[in-house]
Amino acid sequence: MSRADETVWEVFARQAYEEPLHHVGTLTESDEDLALVCARAIYDEQPWVHMILVPRAEIREAIRA
Amino acid sequence: MSTSTTVDAATATMISLIGSLADNKGALGRRYGEWAVSAPTIESAVAAAAMAQDELGHARSTYPVLAKLGVQRSDDGLDAGHPLPVIAAELPDWASVIAANLVVDGILTTWVASVRDSSIEPLAQRARKILQEEGAHRVHAEAWLRRLCASGGGDRDLLLARIEQMWRPAARWPGPDDHPGYRAATSQGMVCEGPDTIRARVRDWLAARLDVAGCAVQLPEPDDWSDWDERYRR
Numbered sequence: 001m002s003r004a005d006e007t008v009w010e011v012f013a014r015q016a017y018e019e020p021l022h023h024v025g026t027l028t029e030s031d032e033d034l035a036l037v038c039a040r041a042i043y044d045e046q047p048w049v050h051m052i053l054v055p056r057a058e059i060r061e062a063i064r065a
Numbered sequence: 066m067s068t069s070t071t072v073d074a075a076t077a078t079m080i081s082l083i084g085s086l087a088d089n090k091g092a093l094g095r096r097y098g099e100w101a102v103s104a105p106t107i108e109s110a111v112a113a114a115a116m117a118q119d120e121l122g123h124a125r126s127t128y129p130v131l132a133k134l135g136v137q138r139s140d141d142g143l144d145a146g147h148p149l150p151v152i153a154a155e156l157p158d159w160a161s162v163i164a165a166n167l168v169v170d171g172i173l174t175t176w177v178a179s180v181r182d183s184s185i186e187p188l189a190q191r192a193r194k195i196l197q198e199e200g201a202h203r204v205h206a207e208a209w210l211r212r213l214c215a216s217g218g219g220d221r222d223l224l225l226a227r228i229e230q231m232w233r234p235a236a237r238w239p240g241p242d243d244h245p246g247y248r249a250a251t252s253q254g255m256v257c258e259g260p261d262t263i264r265a266r267v268r269d270w271l272a273a274r275l276d277v278a279g280c281a282v283q284l285p286e287p288d289d290w291s292d293w294d295e296r297y298r299r
Contacts, residue, residue, distance in 0.1 A: 029108050034208035037201050038108035041115035 078246030088146030094120030164227035
């Protein structure tokens with residue numbers, strides 16, 4: 001199965017709402033719903049209260065040294 | 066499995082349904098787990114492992130409900146029991162895993178939804194927990210249905226064939242609609258929906274998802290119950 005055209009997602013999560021979101025990893029998945037399921041399964045090492053996924057292609061760089 | 070006292074028809078039917086639910090969830094957990102190292106993508110392999118863990122947990126937590134109904138069951142582990150034959154052995158391809166996720170998990174979860182307010186309180190408690198976790202299983206199944214149908218060709222045809230293959234035994238699992246024990250269980254508030262309603266809910270959901278994906282399968286209503294065995298629900 002070719003994965004060249006799939007979406008790369010950056011995964012962010014936090015353990016308490018007063019904490020900032022931390023980058024916890026990435027995953028590759030073209031289906032948005034499946035990406036959400038897979039993110040919860042892959043990054044389950046901590047008791048997160050909040051997790052978000054951002055398509056890497058949507059990230060805009062403000063600084064690149 | 067044996068009961069300590071004689072039970073009424075409604076309780077006997079619920080014992081059969083709950084025991085078989087646990088047997089089939091244990092088998093689903095093993096089948097998902099076997100694909101946790103060979104799913105088409107690493108992301109779905111991890112998702113399969115998570116679903117396996119969920120299903121084995123559901124089986125483990127459901128068996129003790131039988132004790133509340135007076136059933137002594139020896140703890141033979143999760144390899145025991147009498148699951149549906151279509152999930153009793155390792156699944157041959159990923160399309161079968163998704164078909165089991167859609168059809169077998171679909172029928173079982175729809176039945177679990179019908180006992181979330183059961184008068185058997187330990188069952189209702191477990192049902193509410195199971196339904197929370199099954200939401201992700203449904204999303205997984207629907208997403209893979211879309212993907213395999215969109216891929217066309219052999220992958221799509223195999224999935225459709227596997228869905229039809231799994232539907233026939235899974236649709237028989239709730240039993241005949243006029244079953245006296247089931248009707249008594251419904252009238253006593255142990256379960257709120259009858260077998261025909263359970264089948265119709267899954268059929269309508271599955272047909273709608275397939276229709277959106279540009280596909281269709283035959284999901285017939287079971288009509289011959291002459292050889293149906295209530296002990297194993299098949």
